[in-house]
Amino acid sequence: MSDKIKPDSLVTLHYRMAVPETERAVVRVSTFDSRPATLQLGRGELAPALEICLVGLAVGDHEVFELEAGEVFGEHTENLVERFARADLPDDVELAVNSIVEFMVEDGNKFPGLVKEVDDKSALIDFNHPLAGRAVSFEVQIIGIL
Numbered sequence: 081m082s083d084k085i086k087p088d089s090l091v092t093l094h095y096r097m098a099v100p101e102t103e104r105a106v107v108r109v110s111t112f113d114s115r116p117a118t119l120q121l122g123r124g125e126l127a128p129a130l131e132i133c134l135v136g137l138a139v140g141d142h143e144v145f146e147l148e149a150g151e152v153f154g155e156h157t158e159n160l161v162e163r164f165a166r167a168d169l170p171d172d173v174e175l176a177v178n179s180i181v182e183f184m185v186e187d188g189n190k191f192p193g194l195v196k197e198v199d200d201k202s203a204l205i206d207f208n209h210p211l212a213g214r215a216v217s218f219e220v221q222i223i224g225i226l
Contacts, residue, residue: 083138084136084137084138084225085136085138085222085225086135087122088121088122089225089226090119090120090121090226091118091119091121091134091222091224091225092116092117092118092222092224092225093111093116093119093134093220093221093224094111094112094117094219094223095109095111095112095122095218095219095220096110096209096219096220097217097218097219098110098216098219099211099216099217099219112221113184120161121134121226127152127153129147129151130147133145133147133218133220134220134222136151136221137220139222139223139225140222141222143219144219145219146215146216147216147218148212148215149213149214149215150212150213150214151216152211152216153214154212154213156208157175157212160204160206160207160208161208162204163190164203164205166200166201166202166203167201169181169203176195176198177196177198178194180192180194181193181205193205193207194206194208194210
């Protein structure tokens with residue numbers, strides 16, 4: 081076992097990501113009330129800005145990192161928001177505001193999009209990460225390092 085996290089460490093940890101909403105943070109993801117996560121750093125399992133926060137921490141460390149808007153998931157980009165005619169969307173896709181719709185491109189890759197608006201004729205889909213352009217609070221408790 082290593083005593084400090086390195087950029088290629090296998091890490092078991094609890095983590096919580098929240099975004100500020102006026103006076104209080106809204107939790108978006110948390111493992112503190114469930115099983116801890118095990119992540120291989122350097123393989124894209126965690127956003128690079130979050131991995132940087134972990135490097136140098138040791139087992140037992142419990143830290144909270146406040147990251148600036150756009151630092152973790154990039155800026156919100158308007159050209160990643162697109163309106164689709166209902167006729168151009170598959171019939172088996174249920175469109176509801178705030179639901180995720182997955183699109184497959186010709187090479188087989190899939191891209192999730194968040195439904196922002198829907199009416200009888202079209203749907204507005206946002207392909208930005210849901211936390212793009214947002215400040216993020218990242219709380220971690222390190223359980224194990226390999």
